[in-house]
Amino acid sequence: MKSLLLRLTLFLCAGLAATTAADSELVVAFLPKSKGNAYFISCKAGADKAAKELGVELLFDGPTDSNAAKQNEIVENWITLGVDVIAVAAENKEGISTALRKAQKAGIKVVTYDADSMPDARSFFVNQATPQGIGYGLMDEAARLLNSEGEFAIITASLTAANQREWQKHIEARLAEKYPKMKLVAVRPCDDLKDKAQSEATALMSANPNLKLILAICSPGVPGAAEAVKQAGKTGKVKVIGLGLPNENKRYVHEGVTDSVILWNTGDLGYLTIYAGVALAKGELKPDAKTFKAGKLGSFEIIGDNIMLGKPFIFNKGNIDQFDF
């Protein structure tokens, strides 16, 4: 009995070992901030497409919540697995950089996307849009809806995430520069959770009776805030806009709760990231390159060590149904 079990185990092991030894294609590992987030799932859809076109194997893993420590552990797992490329959306800039430097030392090519690490811990950052472009775009859209007058509040993912802080900074800069009659009354974190965004939005409305608009700068925040406004019966009185995914917000946009959703094409972001990572591993993408051609998407500009995806895009009642992600 025991020897049979042993033989069975050995057989199983041999089988598993054989399946992996046969692989000789490039392995690209793709790390989101949290893997249940629809934003990153839509990035992955583009990444999958690129991996298929390039004939590389794509590994996708991430924390179930936005957890910096877990991101490090996953990267360390990938280092010992000896993947060829690691693409990371950093939850914490300095925290992840320790692990990424270790990966580079082990000969792995590192690119970041969505949220950057320290510059010395990766070769390129695939920049979805400049923080200024996003911050100004959001603030201008908010001002357009409120006729440049009234109180508004921001719901962010976490007060620590580097990209969220950058966006917020540019929103505030634009506000100070162009809209003296508008007032930012509060900034609340929602931990990238829709439920929490909803309860924060409810609290914001009761604490600030003159609130005219909620601006959410993380994707779960927009439908969360919209749900809160709808349940409070304040549709139209408190407007909702933010950075988000079209699919999550379609219902609210059609109901008139949410006015506009601003974002870049997330699928393209994943696609470009994988193309850049693979080109780097194959030695086709050099540190001093000025442009980069990514498959079907064509050519992208490189500024310094940032590969630029392009301008943000505004989804509203008129065009949102044309998009499915």
Added chain:
Amino acid sequence: MSTDKPAWKARLLSHEMLLLYVLIAEWLFFYFTGTTTNRRGVIVGFGTIDRQFDILRHSCEIGLLALALTPVILTAGIDLSVGSLLGLCAILFGKFWHDAGLSIPVAAVLAIGCGAIGGAINAALITTLRLPPLIVTLGTYSLFRGLAEAITHGAVTYTDFPESFLFLGQERWLGLPTQAWLFLLVAVAVWLLVHRTTFGRSFRTIGFSPGGARYAGLPVNRRLALVYVLAGIISALAAIIYTARLGQAKADAGTGYELFAITAVVLGGTSIFGGSGSVHGTLLGVAAIAVLKNGLACLPVVMRMNAAEEMSGLLTGALLLLALTGSVLPKILSTLRPRRQPA
């Protein structure tokens, strides 16, 4: 039942030994299935020495918390606040160093002092108000985490620690990951305390019957205070190691670690009702969970499913339930079996 078996046989079938067999089986399984050669011809995965050191490195913080919890659980208590206290001490350590401009060793000593105070708060509420440890530490679980978030406004992350400090968390010293030496030191100290001193015996006595312990003249409150303060100190130590490993101190440090630590203690054979258990059992429990978690992450099959984390949660749960069932099964069987007539 065990009396009619030779002592060596009983020992070989003890909970700790069974756990050791499971650990060895796990390790061998992952060694043969989780080690591969990558396309650059380098051997990668579970079987590499780097991976083994990573496992040790990743286990240190939860291992320390499990060591802190073993005496607590032996007294039939529980401390749910250790993970939150880790977070609080990490933040305080960062604050002492970065904002107050103290040197790393001074900041570390102060942070450990704060850990002791945190433990003392638990101890005071439990011994003077006679509140159940579960409720008290559930309260401090939120309190400590809340304090950490309040101090940093949820926004500040302390980074840029000096290389000499990061050495503790990221490099090797005398062949082992640096923090492993500290972990071993604490493990030996706690083992000696629990198994070689009258303190240790009194923990078990209190866990077995607190009333009886009082009647027997044991200073129950003082002993209880000792275990909770000790838990606080060890949590603070874990906080410093955590900070050194990640190079950052943030308010969410160690979230959920208390549950992993409790799992390791219970898996290691310590009764959640107190009175029985061992430190070496806890260490085996920590190792069994760490090997499972890290081994799974090396399995190509699991990697392709992108489900290492989910699988490890699932299998850790299954392992725990199996161990608990296994430990009560002989008792149930012996009650079902007709008594043997004395010869």
